[in-house]
Amino acid sequence: MYPDLRPLLITLAAALAPCAHAGSVEVNYDARATFTDAGTTPAERERHLAALAGHLKRLGERRLVEGSRLSVELVDLDLTGTLRPSRRTAQDLRVVTGRADGPHIELRYTLSDASQVLASGRETLFDASLPRVGDARNSDGGDPLRHEKSLLDHWFEARIASAPAATR
Known part of the structure; x- marks a missing residue:
């Protein structure tokens, strides 16, 4: 008579399990600072930086073990493409040429556990293969920061996930 809720409960428990054992991630940035190209307005700059900070926090929640702590400061950001004036709209267009x-x-x-620093540094991330041909179009309503998030994903895997005893 009643629907079997066990599959739903198992799925919910599996989804919440990583959060219960996740390490902590703190992301700092100064949205008033001068960035190479983080957006054309202060509100857009804040929105972009907050979205990237949220992405880093979600990466940490999924991958860091309990007791690990990752602190990241976003120092500079240069978004994919170049802004060009548009004759059709009031807003500038972000043009991606692939070059x-x-x-x-x-x-x-800085990545640390309860007793020591596991990894730290200052890096400039860049991937010459981004954006990939065919991925540059945003006609499907895709995430406008998908290339920046992909770059952060690769950095996280290379630097943070490879640190000893920091990730699952």
């Missing part, structure tokens, strides 16, 4: 106009992100980070 070295991928995102650049400069950050400082």
Whole structure:
């Protein structure tokens, strides 16, 4: 008579399990600072930086073990593409040509556990293969920061996930 809720409860428990054992991630940035290209207005800059900070926090929640702490400061951001004036709309268009106009992100980070620093540094992230041909179009309503997030994903895997005893 009643629907079997066990599959739903098992799925819910599996989804919440990583959050119960996740390490902590703190992301700092100064939205009033001068960035190479984080947006054309202060509100847009804040929105972009907050979205990237949220992405880093979600990466940490999924991958860091309990007791690990990752602190990241976003120092500079240069978004994918170049802004060009548009004759059709009041807003500028972000043009992606595929020729070295991928995102650049400069950050400082420290990964630690309860007793020691596991990794730290200051890096400028850039992937010459971003954006990939065919992925540059945003006609499907895709995430406008998908290239920047992909760059952060690769950095997280290379620097943070490879640190001893920091990730699952």
